Amino acid sequence: MTSTPASIQVRLHMAYPEFTVDVDLALPGRGVTALYGHSGSGKTTCLRCIAGLEKANSGFIQINGEVWQDSSKGIFLAPHKRALGYVFQEASLFPHLSVRGNLEFGLRRIARAQRKVELGHATELLGIDHLLDRQPDKLSGGERQRVGIARALLTSPRLLLLDEPLAALDAKRKSEILPYLERLHDELDIPMLYVSHSQDEVARLADHIVLLSEGKALASGPIGETLARLDLPMATGDDAGVVIEGTVSAYDVNYQLLTLCLPGSDLTVRVAHAPMDMGKTLRFKVQARDVSLNLQPDDQSSILNRLPVTVTGEVSADNTAHVLVRLDAAGTPLLARITRYSRDQLHLYPGQQLWAQIKSVAVLA
DSSP: OOOOOOOEEEEEEEEEESSSEEEEEEESSSSSSEEESSSSSHHHHHHHHHTSSOOSEEEEEEETEEEEGGGGEEEOOOGGGSOEEEEOOOOOOOOTHHHHHHHHHHHHHHGGGGGGGGGGHHHHHTTTTGGSSSSSSSHHHHHHHHHHHHHHHTTSSSEEESSTTTTTTTTTHHHHHHHHHHHHHOOOOOOEEESOOOOOHHHHHOOOEEEEETTEEEEEHHHHHHTTTTSOOOOOOSSEEEEEEEEEEEETTEEEEEEEEESSOOEEEEEEEEOOOOOOOEEEEEEEEEEEEESOOSSSSOOEEEEEEEEEEEEEEETTTTEEEEEEEETEEEEEEEHHHHHHHOOTTTTEEEEEEEEEEEOOO
């Protein structure tokens, strides 16, 4: 994954009696940036400051060249003057208006000559054409949220802010709405800031990730590189893993296996998947707990994917029985969660070359 030149600048300092937000971020002006962290880490506070709903004691916010706040010059644009769309946990639709009426409310905020997203485009992207004549109380939670996202898009924002938009949905509704969020990522040239404490959501949607803790940014970078960093708390937990975008290079019709080339190398992985066009990209996650290590390439195994790797580092896991080992697969980082006993039996050391056996690959999109 390649990084995009930063064009969103956010510097905030806010002091509360028992909590301080102090961040200095340079973020990509395209794609999805996730603000990730546990509850109380400062994610929503940052988003509300960017939206102008809260005013930082000291702040500088610039979106693709347009300054929304500069405390040193006394600049602070009111929320309605910031070209943004905001999606909350609850869609907050107007109950007296139909779906069409709610969408037209968003559309009317923008002069026709300045509209970048038309009503028909937004309803097609979110799959809500058939809901236009319904009232909000006749919608499911997932449908309401899709209407809320469409309404935000119809303001033709320069930046779309999403504050845990799936948090109030059950697993089934989340699985329904995620493909629509992926479509927005793929088809719209509108940068998005996505707040979440779900690593699975972040892995599926984000290009760039900011890890927040106690009001400070512990890390900010492309998701593939950042999730693989051993110095961050994400690497030590049971759900640790890396996100990779592979390129389709072959398909086995008989076994229904897709072959994906790893970025910038000839190494490949195979996944059970429907056919895809050659050259297309597919995002997948490799959990550290699904990677085992072997000194030899064992081809007498049910494990499909075996990659030559080099050990680049190691840290203790979140329990004393395990360690996390960082590996390099021809430029693609991997993590392996193994027991300390296995580490000692393999005599692991930095620079050692061995084989990573990937038990399963989770296709994310």
